[in-house]
Amino acid sequence: MKKGSVKWTRKDLLGIEELSPEEIRMVLEAAAKFREVLTRSIPKVPTLRGRTIANLFCEPSTRTRSSFELAAKRLSADTLSIAASSSSFLKGETLKDTARNIEAMKVDMIIMRHTCAGAPHFLSRCVDASVVNAGDGAHEHPTQALLDVFTLEETIGKLKGAKVSIIGDISHSRVARSNIWALTKLGAEVTVCGPKTLLPAEIEKMGVRVTTDITEAVKGADALNVLRIQLERQNRNLFPSIREYVRYYGINTELLGKYARKKIVIMHPGPINRGVELSQDVADSEFSVVLDQVTNGVAIRMAVLFLLLSKGKQSGE
Amino acid sequence: MNLKLKSRVLDAEGIKRTIQRIAHEIIEKNQGVKDLVVIGIRLRGAFLAERVADSLKAIEGKKVPVGALDITLYRDDLTEVAEQPLVHSTEIDFDITGKKIILVDDVLYTGRTVRCALDELIDFGRPANIQLAVLIDRGHRELPIRPDFVGKNIPTAKNESVEVRLKETDDSEEVVILVEKQGREE
Numbered sequence: 245m246k247k248g249s250v251k252w253t254r255k256d257l258l259g260i261e262e263l264s265p266e267e268i269r270m271v272l273e274a275a276a277k278f279r280e281v282l283t284r285s286i287p288k289v290p291t292l293r294g295r296t297i298a299n300l301f302c303e304p305s306t307r308t309r310s311s312f313e314l315a316a317k318r319l320s321a322d323t324l325s326i327a328a329s330s331s332s333f334l335k336g337e338t339l340k341d342t343a344r345n346i347e348a349m350k351v352d353m354i355i356m357r358h359t360c361a362g363a364p365h366f367l368s369r370c371v372d373a374s375v376v377n378a379g380d381g382a383h384e385h386p387t388q389a390l391l392d393v394f395t396l397e398e399t400i401g402k403l404k405g406a407k408v409s410i411i412g413d414i415s416h417s418r419v420a421r422s423n424i425w426a427l428t429k430l431g432a433e434v435t436v437c438g439p440k441t442l443l444p445a446e447i448e449k450m451g452v453r454v455t456t457d458i459t460e461a462v463k464g465a466d467a468l469n470v471l472r473i474q475l476e477r478q479n480r481n482l483f484p485s486i487r488e489y490v491r492y493y494g495i496n497t498e499l500l501g502k503y504a505r506k507k508i509v510i511m512h513p514g515p516i517n518r519g520v521e522l523s524q525d526v527a528d529s530e531f532s533v534v535l536d537q538v539t540n541g542v543a544i545r546m547a548v549l550f551l552l553l554s555k556g557k558q559s560g561e
Numbered sequence: 562m563n564l565k566l567k568s569r570v571l572d573a574e575g576i577k578r579t580i581q582r583i584a585h586e587i588i589e590k591n592q593g594v595k596d597l598v599v600i601g602i603r604l605r606g607a608f609l610a611e612r613v614a615d616s617l618k619a620i621e622g623k624k625v626p627v628g629a630l631d632i633t634l635y636r637d638d639l640t641e642v643a644e645q646p647l648v649h650s651t652e653i654d655f656d657i658t659g660k661k662i663i664l665v666d667d668v669l670y671t672g673r674t675v676r677c678a679l680d681e682l683i684d685f686g687r688p689a690n691i692q693l694a695v696l697i698d699r700g701h702r703e704l705p706i707r708p709d710f711v712g713k714n715i716p717t718a719k720n721e722s723v724e725v726r727l728k729e730t731d732d733s734e735e736v737v738i739l740v741e742k743q744g745r746e747e
Binding site for chain 1: 636650652685
């Protein structure tokens with residue numbers, strides 16, 4: 245109708261890799277509007293009234309699940325939550341059967357977290373409902389990346405040419421992968437940093453700089469996105485000890501004081517291991533935007549739900 | 562859809578005079594501008610709201626608060642619109658509770674936009690009353706909604722469309738009636 249407006253055509257949001265920079269922009273722009281909605285005295289709009297959204301979480305999550313649920317409620321959609329631990333997965337029902345049963349109850353969208361990479365992609369081929377990937381294995385976590393770039397742009401301005409370092413366990417991190425896609429698509433210069441054992445082979449092919457030296461990652465960076473060290477992986481001997489990791493890769497005031505820019509931004513997708521990847525004082529410092537990330541997460545997810553569900557009936561035009 | 566110009570109903574000067582008249586009527590009806598706020602419906606209603614507020618100031622010497630309302634999230638036809646609706650921001654940075662709201666839009670047609678706007682305003686607070694001011698009323702209401710202040714009544718057919726063009730967003734400043742082109746030789 246109006247010139248210059250891009251159209252959202254996707255049924256699903258499965259990853260950042262397949263999105264164009266314009267599509268990412270669309271989500272960010274819509275999210276800015278929804279942030280305003282969240283500040284109203286009645287922070288709720290009737291947009292998705294009558295729509296039903298199912299949360300299907302086959303892996304523990306507090307933040308992401310409540311964020312999606314709240315986003316749906318702020319848009320007046322009805323939600324239902326299915327946790328793997330209490331569902332018929334335990335009785336041996338297949339993913340496909342579970343999903344098709346959910347869909348048979350007239351659900352418009354399934355938000356899914358799964359331990360296996362590609363599970364949401366599989367699901368999206370089985371059902372007509374929209375599917376949103378809320379984290380699949382070590383593959384992608386698109387809404388996290390979107391809220392990260394949204395928070396970053398809000399703090400440091402346009403990302404073109406901005407220097408962002410992602411620090412920690414890159415190998416096992418879907419947050420890292422989605423972030424790299426989103427940041428590079430928007431023109432940021434990305435550095436990944438961690439011990440060699442936690443850096444995937446050929447990661448530089450994603451268009452990032454790779455270093456094992458934390459001072460290299462901190463110097464000149466506009467922002468650090470610090471990933472959670474998954475303590476449960478420690479028994480797999482990927483690094484000698486937590487203490488050693490803290491010593492070489494932990495972000496603390498001393499390190500920042502020595503090497504960082506004055507106005508560096510510290511991000512963390514949560515949950516934080518205080519005293520491991522982030523020291524106590526850095527986690528609570530003025531540089532930390534961790535709680536803004538959480539607030540923005542609701543706005544980003546509202547934008548995603550809105551774009552996917554208001555896509556319009558595909559009339560024969 | 563192919564549209565061609567049928568007639569021009571207001572020019573720049575005409576729009577200006579009409580806004581001034583509406584401002585006078587608002588003041589007359591409300592006996593001044595006490596507790597008045599002006600809120601325009603995006604896109605063009607928001608620009609008109611600014612102009613109405615400027616006119617009120619020119620007459621009464623007092624600037625009233627101005628806001629802009631985006632009704633996309635309140636629409637009842639979200640699933641029917643073929644194009645992706647763009648969400649613009651609503652900007653009402655004052656409390657509307659107890660205020661007399663002048664709701665401004667460019668063209669009043671079915672009344673559905675106004676219904677959305679009323680729903681949204683009520684979610685922002687409890688105003689003393691809401692009065693509707695429109696530049697053009699073209700008829701064909703589908704809901705029991707009527708304007709309090711009308712710039713110009715233009716009887717139209719449903720295959721016609723009324724376009725308000727404002728210099729803030731368009732190349733010209735005028736109100737025109739467009740009609741569907743008949744025949745297919747072109």
